[in-house]
Amino acid sequence: MDRPQFEQLALEQMDAVYRMALQLAKHPDEASDLVQETYLKALRSSEGFVERGGGIRSWLFTILHNTFYSRVKREARGPTSVEAFYEADQREPGPDQPPPAWDLRSLDWDHVDERLKKAVEALSSEHREVLLLWGVEGLKYREIANITGVPIGTVMSRLHRARKILAEELEEFTAEMGWNTTDRQAE
Amino acid sequence: MNSMTDTRHNHDSKSDGLPREVLDGLSQGARLRAVADGEIHEQPASDEDRARVDFEIELRKRIAKAMSSDAVAPAELRTRIEQIFAEQREQPSVIRPDHGDTRSRSFWQRHSGLLSAAAVLAICVALVAMSFNRSSPQGGNGTALAGITLPISQIAGFAHRQHESCDPTVEDTMRKFQARSHADAIAFAEDRLGSVPAVIRDHLDALEPEGFRFIGLGGCRVPGTGPSVHALFVHDGSGSLEGCQKVSLFIQADPGEHGLQRTRCILNRCARSKRQTLALWQADGFLYYIYTANEDARAAAQRAFGAPEETYEYTP
DSSP: OOHHHHHHHHHHTHHHHHHHHHHHHOSHHHHHHHHHHHHHHHHHTGGGOOOOSSHHHHHHHHHHHHHHHHHHHHHSSSHHHHHHHHHGGGGSOOSOSOOOOBOGGGSOHHHHHHHHHHHHHTSOHHHHHHHHHHHTSOOOHHHHHHHHTSOHHHHHHHHHHHHHHHHHHHHHHHHHHTOOOOBTTTO | OOHHHHTTTOTTOBOSSSOHHHHHTOOHHHHHHHHHTTSSBOOOSSHHHHHHHHHHHHHHHHHHHHHSSSOOOOHHHHHHHHHHHHHHHHOOOOOOOOTTOSSOOOHHHHTGGGHHHHHHHHHHHHHHHHHHHHHOTTOOHHHHSTTOOOOHHHHHHHHHHHHHHOOTTOGGGGTTOOBOSHHHHHHHHHHHHSSOOHHHHHOTTTTGGGTEEEEEEEEEOOSSSSOEEEEEEEEOSOSSOTTOOEEEEEEEEOOSOSOOOTTEEEEEOOSSSTTOEEEEEEETTEEEEEEESOHHHHHHHHHHTTOOSEEEEEOO
16 A cells, blocks of 8 residues: 555545544643644555555554553553453353343433433443444444454453443433333333 | 244354354253344244344344444544644654564563563662662652552653654644643633642743743543543753653642642652653642653743742652
């Protein structure tokens, strides 16, 4: 890939990269800082870019992920908390529970979106990142595994955990609102 | 037995992304989610499974809708990166890492043979430094810094990165400094911090006798709970501190929960480079942080910006 082509493709992905940076950093200034560092690193290693599936967007996400977690690791007060951060998934149960069966299409979503957004933002950064790469960016498990540097099974486990939390939040919200969701399992 | 359990080891399932060992070991729930996500191509075995798959498909749609509505890269950021690209085009001497590798090899990978000697040396230096601090007339960390909860090392790392990333000769790296005049700085600080720190209101030109001119004030994110700003002062070639190029002053609104004493200035010598020192103190509801590569410039800035004379060294 020549330099002009790289620049054009990279710039086309800036909104997606910024969106993910904002989700990770949770602050516009820090997100901008992360994106700038990501693009500088990408530019410096653009000749080494090798297509491994997912195109330049996945590659930029990988650099962003590494940049962000390098900062987290560097800025953490002690090594114990960093290790706990990375090893959190080891303690999670495997994805062995089936999804709920109630019909989400019957919900009044105008009232639900904000609640769902807050629930996503409350997830831990590693769960939120995987969920957004999957849900918003539409990436496959394998692509997410490549970006985050974890096995596919861990990606599935994180996704399961995040979806379970969101499903519980939705269930709680519908109960609060007194809405009736049809559970097709019970039909 | 659930119908999907019956198909759990169905080797006729097709997947274009999941390795066979993952596919074979999937639980019922994981398989249904993988079907919903398009990772496995097979039909749900029952109405109940279909309902579960539909739930996951709908949930994914709603997450996409809820989370992708508003965020786009700021125009200022886009312009900055485009200009950096253009600048790099004119200066093609960029660092090129090994092909196929996103990161260049680290210092430690390249100099692994030096590790042991460096570790021994570092331990010796640390022991000497600890011994010095215990006997320092200014007091050691244990007495002067007891009760302080501020993440000083974290802040020093942040200050170092921010300071080093600003090159006064490269305008693109200076775009964060939106307020370039005294009046703009006052308005910017009031907007970001809720009120105007005394240093910005009254002492923005206090470093000029040393040759440092105020260049600009911009937003930043100092680790901790309060909003913060970054002011940069650049040397104009006059004065006695000609060798120092720039001084950074970070100001953060102080929620008053860090246990700092107003009469003391803390010096953290363990930033990224031990030659550089972060000076921090608390005054008029704000936390002030000075960062520069030059010890004389740092001392001058402490005096100019009204830092307490009593100082304590912090060695994490």
